[in-house]
Amino acid sequence: MRKLPVLFITFFVQHFFAPVATAQTDEYNALLWEISGNGISSPSYLYGTVHMICAEDFVIGKRLREKCKSAQKVLREVDMDDPSMNRSMMQLSLLRGKKLSDMFSDSDYNKLNVFFRDTIGMPLTLLNTMKPFVLFSILTLKSLPCAEPQSYELSFVKMAKEQSKEVLGLETIEDQMKIFDGMPDSVQVQMVMRYINEFDEQKKEFAKMVNAYKQENLDSIYEHIMSSPDISGSEEVLLFNRNEKWIPIMETAMQKEKIFFAVGAGHLGGPKGVINLLREKGYSVKGIREGK
Secondary structure, X not given: OOOHHHHHHHHHHHOOOOOOOOOOOHHXXXXXXXXXXXXXXXXXXXXXXXXXEOHHHXXXXXXXXXXXXXXXXXXXXXXXXXXXXXXXXXXXXXXXXXXXXXXXXXXXXXXXXXXXHHHHOOOXXXXXXXXXXXHHHHHHHHOOOOOOOEOHHXXXXXHHHHOOOEEEEEEOHHHHHHHHHOXXXXXXXXXXXXXXXXXXXXXXXXXXXHXXXXXXXXXXXXXXXXXXXXXXXXXXXXXXXXXXXXXXXXXXXXXXXXXXXXXXXXXXXXXXXXXXXXXXXXXXXXXXXXXX
């Protein structure tokens, strides 16, 4: 479970993208973006990822590969290759002074235990000291219709390492964990129970999300983030505040060298998304499509 806590934020934000039929504008009709102007000597690039996706839907085109390889550094949401990451993740994922069985009603805990035993293949007792978001991470990964999903971020890291480039994070694992520690227990319990109660529907929704992602439809992604019951009321904490904190870090990095940024696609669109925040700072941010 080494990467589950880190994956949770991005899965949590992106898993509920499931698009309805919406008009797609040219404005947000791309996942790869070129950042230029405002005093930087050479363009940097921004790519919106989905953090886990099945192999048949996983595509890294020629232009995307070229832009990643042309950069001098790669910046992700979190640098998961930090040697201290494993220890920090495990420590921050553990409950303090209580157990999962203390957080759920007896009936919900029993239902959850049966679900994990029958669907996930492990008894809940193995996770009784873990925070609820760890359960949610396992559930979201299980909703994928494949056993061995692919990761855009890990592919970008591999490319960077092949060229001996540095890979850094826009935030730390401690930053991400604080988000969930600030959520009331009741909210986290509600999220987990809604997920298992609607598990078949969640799998269908994820398939719709993948379709929107393959269409590079940031408008649809953004609309569904805003309409998701699991995001409602937490937009500032989960998305907007983080986007704002990333901008000065991105600016500092781009002033020094050409950067390839890879963050969840849910962070790109909307008035408080990374694309618009960069434009408000005076940068030109232009979408790039394969073959266009």
